[in-house]
Amino acid sequence: MSANDASLHTAVNDLYCEHHGWLNGWLRQRLGNAFDAADLTQDTFVRVLKARSALEIREPRPYLSRIANGLLIDLFRRRSLEQSYLQALAAMPEALQPSPEEQAIMLQALVEIDRLLQGLGPKVKQVLILSQFDGLTYPQIAAQLGISLRSVNKHMAKAMEHCCLMQIQMQLA
Amino acid sequence: MSLTLAERQAISAAARWYAALQSGVATDAERAAWNAWLVADPVHLQAWQRMTAVAEQMASVPGAVAAPALRGLERTRRQVLRSVMILMPAASLGWLSWRSDTPQQLFADFRTTVGERRQFQLADGSRLWLNTDSAVNLRYDGSQRLLDLLQGEILISTAPDAAQRPFKIHTRHGEVLALGTRFIVRTHEQNAEVAVIEKAVEVRTASAGAAIRVEAGQRLDFNKRSSGAVQRSDASVGAWQQGSIIAVERPLAELLADLSRYRRGVLRCDPQIARMKVSGAFPIDDTDLALTALESGLSLRVTRFSRYWVHVSAAAVAH
Numbered sequence: 001m002s003a004n005d006a007s008l009h010t011a012v013n014d015l016y017c018e019h020h021g022w023l024n025g026w027l028r029q030r031l032g033n034a035f036d037a038a039d040l041t042q043d044t045f046v047r048v049l050k051a052r053s054a055l056e057i058r059e060p061r062p063y064l065s066r067i068a069n070g071l072l073i074d075l076f077r078r079r080s081l082e083q084s085y086l087q088a089l090a091a092m093p094e095a096l097q098p099s100p101e102e103q104a105i106m107l108q109a110l111v112e113i114d115r116l117l118q119g120l121g122p123k124v125k126q127v128l129i130l131s132q133f134d135g136l137t138y139p140q141i142a143a144q145l146g147i148s149l150r151s152v153n154k155h156m157a158k159a160m161e162h163c164c165l166m167q168i169q170m171q172l173a
Numbered sequence: 174m175s176l177t178l179a180e181r182q183a184i185s186a187a188a189r190w191y192a193a194l195q196s197g198v199a200t201d202a203e204r205a206a207w208n209a210w211l212v213a214d215p216v217h218l219q220a221w222q223r224m225t226a227v228a229e230q231m232a233s234v235p236g237a238v239a240a241p242a243l244r245g246l247e248r249t250r251r252q253v254l255r256s257v258m259i260l261m262p263a264a265s266l267g268w269l270s271w272r273s274d275t276p277q278q279l280f281a282d283f284r285t286t287v288g289e290r291r292q293f294q295l296a297d298g299s300r301l302w303l304n305t306d307s308a309v310n311l312r313y314d315g316s317q318r319l320l321d322l323l324q325g326e327i328l329i330s331t332a333p334d335a336a337q338r339p340f341k342i343h344t345r346h347g348e349v350l351a352l353g354t355r356f357i358v359r360t361h362e363q364n365a366e367v368a369v370i371e372k373a374v375e376v377r378t379a380s381a382g383a384a385i386r387v388e389a390g391q392r393l394d395f396n397k398r399s400s401g402a403v404q405r406s407d408a409s410v411g412a413w414q415q416g417s418i419i420a421v422e423r424p425l426a427e428l429l430a431d432l433s434r435y436r437r438g439v440l441r442c443d444p445q446i447a448r449m450k451v452s453g454a455f456p457i458d459d460t461d462l463a464l465t466a467l468e469s470g471l472s473l474r475v476t477r478f479s480r481y482w483v484h485v486s487a488a489a490v491a492h
Contacts, residue, residue, distance in 0.1 A: 092237075129244055
């Protein structure tokens with residue numbers, strides 16, 4: 001461990017001792033659940049450690065809550081996707097339910113797909129889902145949404161470009 | 174993001190092409206124009222491959238599940254924000270890979286998607302057919318004509334070579350040397366298989382001392398560790414080249430598994446009818462038609478929850 005690493009660890013350690021209780025309370029208030037709060041508190045400090053910026057933090061609490069907030073949103077996204085996914089599965093007859101393993105694989109794949117779709121406008125997203133996941137043709141989509149064929153085409157191009165750039169960004173991250 | 178301007182522009186163009194070709198009403202003229210664009214610049218090809226990768230990622234979840242889940246999201250997101258729900262322990266959802274394709278397969282020289290079949294004429298006059306979901310790299314050089322079968326199934330019809338270079342198919346389970354011939358090679362996770370239609374081939378694996386000769390009308394399974402005995406192949410081998418599966422007294426579950434190679438999503442049957450024997454010719458270019466044939470011919474009930482989710486059960490007995 002270099003001297004720099006050592007002082008970084010000390011800084012994170014100090015930060016942890018001083019603000020851990022506060023952050024845990026902050027998260028608990030938002031999550032209403034002690035287990036998730038403890039997990040996210042831990043994750044937040046791991047992020048701080050990885051970011052290697054603990055030495056430059058001027059205002060620790062806004063800094064920590066900003067990171068924690070990002071993690072909170074990720075968790076919400078995942079939970080709500082899980083819920084809507086389980087609702088979709090529940091609509092299937094019991095005999096056709098995929099195995100728990102298949103379910104986990106599909107959910108993970110859905111989380112990744114959802115990430116690609118993040119930031120798309122509602123109309124564009126609607127067109128993409130009807131085309132790529134429901135398998136509708138453009139004339140069918142146009143009729144269903146009451147928009148022109150040209151718009152369907154334009155929305156699709158926009159959606160695919162967006163998803164492609166998101167995929168590249170995620171691969172680079 | 175480290176994309177050049179040209180790459181960024183090519184992605185926009187690729188997205189527009191993708192959108193145009195996905196319409197369900199694309200014309201041949203559009204396809205030809207797309208093809209011209211594709212080959213005009215390597216950057217275009219790269220952008221197109223990126224677009225295909227996105228489409229494949231989307232196709233990794235059956236539409237019947239993905240569409241309502243993604244659509245229901247905004248609604249449930251609000252509900253979740255109001256009350257915290259724990260539905261599934263997060264720990265049980267570790268990272269699981271969901272795409273079987275490696276980048277190597279996505280960017281292969283010759284490639285087909287699920288349900289697609291294509292024929293290619295190679296530079297030496299040999300002909301190559303790719304069955305559904307297959308990928309091949311071409312590695313011809315001064316001393317040999319080598320095809321690298323990365324995935325799926327191919328049929329080869331070799332042409333004599335002026336330079337008398339040997340013609341070989343490489344798979345990760347072993348190598349097949351053509352002896353002026355017509356044959357099929359298919360690679361699986363655990364092994365590969367070769368079936369010869371005309372003349373003969375020789376199979377070489379890492380373990381076998383000598384090459385194994387397989388003659389017309391015969392087939393052989395092999396992998397790195399071992400190879401089975403040479404067997405008589407049935408007449409239906411290679412029927413896919415003409416667009417069908419020929420089943421003679423085959424268990425229903427096996428036939429459905431074979432049909433599902435040509436379509437995306439889940440295709441299953443009730444366990445109690447899985448062993449039922451089925452015979453017939455089934456079209457692979459229109460697997461829905463094949464299912465309809467099963468339904469009417471065998472009094473089965475085919476339930477379609479979506480185009481990605483199909484279940485076959487015994488028809489209810491009429492009273």
